[in-house]
């Protein structure tokens with residue numbers, strides 16, 4: 245019964261957090277699909293993604309970071325272990341500068357934090373898989389000790405990851421603006437319009453990312469609670 249209580253508490257926490265953060269998943273999906281009017285002219289003026297990335301990295305004094313483009317992927321990310329930025333296909337072209345600036349900020353962040361994020365995310369996943377199989381094959385008994393350790397690993401990973409993301413997401417629009425101004429890519433009114441759009445995206449995007457991190461992490465705890473509940477009554 246205790247396992248079910250934890251399971252439902254996790255669900256309730258997710259529902260409450262979604263409400264508190266004002267996360268609207270439908271609106272987020274629309275944001276990706278629909279383009280704001282009047283941004284086409286701005287998009288045409290933006291340089292190629294590789295060029296934007298190289299110039300922002302140069303500005304941040306990070307010339308050793310490797311840039312790789314993958315048109316088959318929809319995500320862009322920074323890989324700390326290989327010090328590489330992978331640039332995926334950016335759905336809305338006008339989002340390119342902010343998205344690339346975000347990854348460049350990740351490249352500038354503390355390596356200790358980046359590596360800790362990598363270790364903790366894998367450790368959490370590995371621990372979850374191991375205890376799940378050990379419980380399913382009845383090698384270990386369902387126990388709150390496993391749930392507590394799982395929760396602790398989750399909390400550590402969540403704190404490190406949310407810190408890294410918040411830092412990158414809040415600094416990205418300013419870095420994007422500086423890059424566009426210094427390189428005189430847009431007219432002042434175009435820059436103003438683009439910045440308003442970046443602000444609109446961040447207003448919805450930042451709470452959504454935090455909710456997504458919380459949800460994906462707590463999902464493993466919920467799955468393990470259900471397994472414990474079933475095996476405890478067998």
Ligand SMILES: [Zn+2]
Pocket residue numbers: 346350408409412
């Ligand atoms: Zn990020």
